[in-house]
Amino acid sequence: MRRVFLILLWTMSLVRPNVPQAAGVQVFPPVNFTLTVSALAQVLLHWKPNPNQEQKNYPISYDVKILSPVPEEYDTKKTHSIRTVALHNGFSAHLRTLLLHNDLEMRSEWVKQKLPPLPGAPETSVTNLSCVTRITISSTVSLHCTWLPGQGAPPDTEYFLFYRYEMYTEECQDYIKDKWNRNTECRFSVTRIDPEEFDKLIVIHINGSSKYAAIKPLQQLFNQNAIEKVNVPRNVTVFLDQNDLLATWEKPVSPLPKECFEYEFYLFNLKSGNKQTLKISSNDFRLRIDVTSRYSIQVRANYHVCSTRGLWSDWSEIIYVGPSKMENRVAWILAVLCVSTCFTFLLVAIICKINHVWSKLFPRIPTPSNKFRDPFPNDYERARTCASETETELGSFAEDLYGSALDGSVF
Ligand SMILES: *[C@@H]1O[C@H](CO)[C@@H](O)[C@H](O)[C@H]1NC(C)=O
Ligand SMILES: *[C@@H]1O[C@H](CO)[C@@H](O)[C@H](O)[C@H]1NC(C)=O
Numbered sequence: 001m002r003r004v005f006l007i008l009l010w011t012m013s014l015v016r017p018n019v020p021q022a023a024g025v026q027v028f029p030p031v032n033f034t035l036t037v038s039a040l041a042q043v044l045l046h047w048k049p050n051p052n053q054e055q056k057n058y059p060i061s062y063d064v065k066i067l068s069p070v071p072e073e074y075d076t077k078k079t080h081s082i083r084t085v086a087l088h089n090g091f092s093a094h095l096r097t098l099l100l101h102n103d104l105e106m107r108s109e110w111v112k113q114k115l116p117p118l119p120g121a122p123e124t125s126v127t128n129l130s131c132v133t134r135i136t137i138s139s140t141v142s143l144h145c146t147w148l149p150g151q152g153a154p155p156d157t158e159y160f161l162f163y164r165y166e167m168y169t170e171e172c173q174d175y176i177k178d179k180w181n182r183n184t185e186c187r188f189s190v191t192r193i194d195p196e197e198f199d200k201l202i203v204i205h206i207n208g209s210s211k212y213a214a215i216k217p218l219q220q221l222f223n224q225n226a227i228e229k230v231n232v233p234r235n236v237t238v239f240l241d242q243n244d245l246l247a248t249w250e251k252p253v254s255p256l257p258k259e260c261f262e263y264e265f266y267l268f269n270l271k272s273g274n275k276q277t278l279k280i281s282s283n284d285f286r287l288r289i290d291v292t293s294r295y296s297i298q299v300r301a302n303y304h305v306c307s308t309r310g311l312w313s314d315w316s317e318i319i320y321v322g323p324s325k326m327e328n329r330v331a332w333i334l335a336v337l338c339v340s341t342c343f344t345f346l347l348v349a350i351i352c353k354i355n356h357v358w359s360k361l362f363p364r365i366p367t368p369s370n371k372f373r374d375p376f377p378n379d380y381e382r383a384r385t386c387a388s389e390t391e392t393e394l395g396s397f398a399e400d401l402y403g404s405a406l407d408g409s410v411f
């Protein structure tokens, strides 16, 4: 019990005394506290010192406490403050005067202000908004956003997208529509986003109109760096050097120097099905591979140093290296052709040789003359001679074949 009491005492002593009046000094709350929307997703908090406050003798500051949408509390000596926050669900802030008197901080009562939510029927706002930026070849930044229509949005809803960067605001001119003719995508091929800045905010505001319902706007803030889609590495080349694979590439299109990037190198062995992803921080590398396998290769890039990580680039185009199936097939066909041609030549050579030997061993016997008298001497005789000549030749070829077959079986 005693312990609890002590803790209570100790806790109370930690709390700053909330006494507007001490030693005859009074602290008055600020006056004319106003909230003004000064740009898309930007609110200006503005107030005046209380005219009753004797400012000269004591240092005065203000305690700003933002309750929504994002709780935040800070002190300032100024009489205004600017916040960049999504305002579609409203904004609420409290403010009080702080006065330092003999090392004692004295605080006034709070004054409160709020902005109402932006009007519109529930569930009519877009959902699943996502945006990416890219650095273009001409060193500008392009922006691409996609979203889904709200569940409660009537079919005739038309959405409009605006982006704000610093004090510049622009409406999208290049929408892509879904099958119900509703805008669900927007492209800015050129924006005012500074490619050399990384920590700035990009404000997206999407409102809409419909005949049947008020469409509630949506605002979302994106950190410039976090949505940057890094460009693809350029001029990827791969070649074989004996048993090594050598790969080189150029850094992606970017204002940053090449030291800022790292890469992922994807290697797929088409023969074995093995996959490998290597992290590389230079623009080239060498790797021992199986030269009998064919590989497919891709590279992608991201920031490594210099800037917070962006979104990994897309993979580069697939490059193949190593013997292809087609090459293999062609080589195989060539080999078969070569072997069969050689074999045929050999066979022919052997036949010729045997034919030669055979004809030496058994010289051709002359055909015996016809002793019988021919009843049809002229034409028939001629035809007969022709036929017999053909017969003799065929016979000799058959003998040759027989001989060579015999030859083969003997030797
Ligand atoms: C506060 O606002 C009121 C009315 O707008 C104005 O009359 C008054 O002068 C303002 N007070 C100060 C301290 O500016
Ligand atoms: C939209 O976002 C919700 C919540 O983040 C998620 O559950 C849903 O899958 C998303 N829808 C699509 C189509 O991406």
Ligand SMILES: *[C@@H]1O[C@H](CO)[C@@H](O)[C@H](O)[C@H]1NC(C)=O
Residues within 6 Å of the ligand: 040, 160, 162, 207, 208, 209
């Ligand atoms: C959408 O917002 C823009 C920028 O605030 C505004 O100019 C425009 O009138 C709004 N359109 C609708 C239909 O609310």
Ligand SMILES: *[C@@H]1O[C@H](CO)[C@@H](O)[C@H](O)[C@H]1NC(C)=O
Residues within 6 Å of the ligand: 234, 235, 250
């Ligand atoms: C890529 O290769 C082409 C042709 O070889 C060359 O003109 C170009 O400058 C190279 N790009 C880079 C970034 O080195």
